[in-house]
Amino acid sequence: MKIALLAGDGIGPEIMEEAVRVLDALRLPQVTFWRGDVGGAAYRRHGHPLPEETLKMCRAADAVLFGAVGDPECDNLERHLRPEQAILGLRSELGLFANLRPAAAMPGLEDLSALRPEIARAIDLLIVRELNGDVYFGEKGTRTTPGGQREGYDVMAYSESEVRRIAHTAFRAAQGRKGRLCSVDKANVLETSQLWRDVVVEVSAEYPDVALSHMYVDNAAMQLVRNPGQFDVMVTGNLFGDILSDQASMCVGSIGLLASASLGEQQTEFGTKGLFEPIHGSAPDIAGQGAANPMAMILSAAMMLRHSFGREEDAARVEAAVAQALADGVKGADLGGTAGTKDIGIAVAERL
Ligand SMILES: NC(=O)C1=CN([C@@H]2O[C@H](COP(=O)(O)OP(=O)(O)OC[C@H]3O[C@@H](n4cnc5c(N)ncnc54)[C@H](O)[C@@H]3O)[C@@H](O)[C@H]2O)C=CC1
Ligand SMILES: CC(C)CC(=O)C(=O)O
Ligand SMILES: [Mg+2]
Numbered sequence: 001m002k003i004a005l006l007a008g009d010g011i012g013p014e015i016m017e018e019a020v021r022v023l024d025a026l027r028l029p030q031v032t033f034w035r036g037d038v039g040g041a042a043y044r045r046h047g048h049p050l051p052e053e054t055l056k057m058c059r060a061a062d063a064v065l066f067g068a069v070g071d072p073e074c075d076n077l078e079r080h081l082r083p084e085q086a087i088l089g090l091r092s093e094l095g096l097f098a099n100l101r102p103a104a105a106m107p108g109l110e111d112l113s114a115l116r117p118e119i120a121r122a123i124d125l126l127i128v129r130e131l132n133g134d135v136y137f138g139e140k141g142t143r144t145t146p147g148g149q150r151e152g153y154d155v156m157a158y159s160e161s162e163v164r165r166i167a168h169t170a171f172r173a174a175q176g177r178k179g180r181l182c183s184v185d186k187a188n189v190l191e192t193s194q195l196w197r198d199v200v201v202e203v204s205a206e207y208p209d210v211a212l213s214h215m216y217v218d219n220a221a222m223q224l225v226r227n228p229g230q231f232d233v234m235v236t237g238n239l240f241g242d243i244l245s246d247q248a249s250m251c252v253g254s255i256g257l258l259a260s261a262s263l264g265e266q267q268t269e270f271g272t273k274g275l276f277e278p279i280h281g282s283a284p285d286i287a288g289q290g291a292a293n294p295m296a297m298i299l300s301a302a303m304m305l306r307h308s309f310g311r312e313e314d315a316a317r318v319e320a321a322v323a324q325a326l327a328d329g330v331k332g333a334d335l336g337g338t339a340g341t342k343d344i345g346i347a348v349a350e351r352l
Pocket of ligand 2: 084087088242279280
């Protein structure tokens with residue numbers, strides 16, 4: 001099992017250390033870790049946020065464990081040199097079009113939520129976010145209007161094949177869960193979304209056992225807070241999925257708890273090749289303080305074990321250890337506790 005570890009910027013190295021601690025504690029057979037530079041750290045060392053050797057390492061690995069990228073000191077670089085381009089580049093170069101972001105209340109831990117416990121208790125949803133298209137990858141730039149003003153533009157576009165493949169992923173995910181799929185778009189205003197909706201409806205003919213519904217994204221944001229328990233699987237585009245998943249994290253408790261898997265079509269000896277990362281960013285406001293919650297990173301490692309290595313039992317062990325640590329009161333500052341990054345990593349490893 002060849003695992004590329006890309007810690008990145010900000011809290012990335014701190015939380016990665018704890019994920020590796022937990023993986024080490026599992027004593028898995030035949031694991032090889034490779035470490036690569038990415039993001040602002042890579043820019044400083046190699047002049048590029050995604051150096052060729054890092055990309056090569058990721059191509060050769062069975063899975064990539066990714067911390068976070070983003071560094072305020074790099075915010076004024078030309079866009080192609082900014083740290084965030086590294087994660088966008090990896091997602092597109094590795095063909096990772098399906099981003100799975102589960103959000104579920106942990107039994108007995110509903111009081112972690114920013115919502116009332118009786119509302120939070122019912123949360124068990126999966127956001128399936130398209131990851132290779134949309135406004136993040138469309139033509140972009142700045143130009144001058146005829147009136148002489150500066151104008152920024154980013155083209156939002158989806159081809160039908162891009163929508164079709166993520167729709168299949170989402171319908172299959174719904175089949176393996178409660179059989180309900182809600183497609184989130186803005187078809188009342190956007191042509192991109194109308195095509196999205198039409199294609200999702202076409203694909204639905206192949207999944208008569210899945211109940212399909214549609215929701216506009218503004219309503220979906222509201223419904224996630226009003227009654228998140230109504231959702232099973234949500235499928236949406238890159239931009240809407242990015243925003244809704246950060247929102248869903250607070251419905252569960254903290255952005256420091258939500259993990260993700262980014263998958264494509266490439267199979268490895270053990271499962272589906274993927275990149276696994278917390279849904280949050282590099283949190284520069286708390287970097288270097290040992291104050292970050294590493295649970296989202298640790299849970300991303302669990303998703304890696306499940307999806308890329310077919311090790312369901314080990315994945316479940318890690319998830320149970322995280323839940324047990326929380327039940328025992330091991331909470332970071334994001335959850336109102338006092339445990340530091342390392343304390344949390346050790347506590348999870350001890351509960352495996
Ligand atoms: N996949 C990636 O690498 C991503 C990178 N970014 C980048 O990260 C940088 C910071 O972006 P922000 O908008 O501030 O989002 P962020 O997710 O890094 O932080 C938002 C807030 O949540 C807190 N937070 C995040 N993760 C936490 C954790 N594990 N434990 C405790 N608190 C946590 C932060 O302290 C901050 O107050 C930017 O450069 C951004 O572009 C943002 C999102 C994803
Ligand atoms: C390019 C990233 C910074 C986008 C993001 O926020 C995410 O994937 O969660
Ligand atoms: Mg995001």
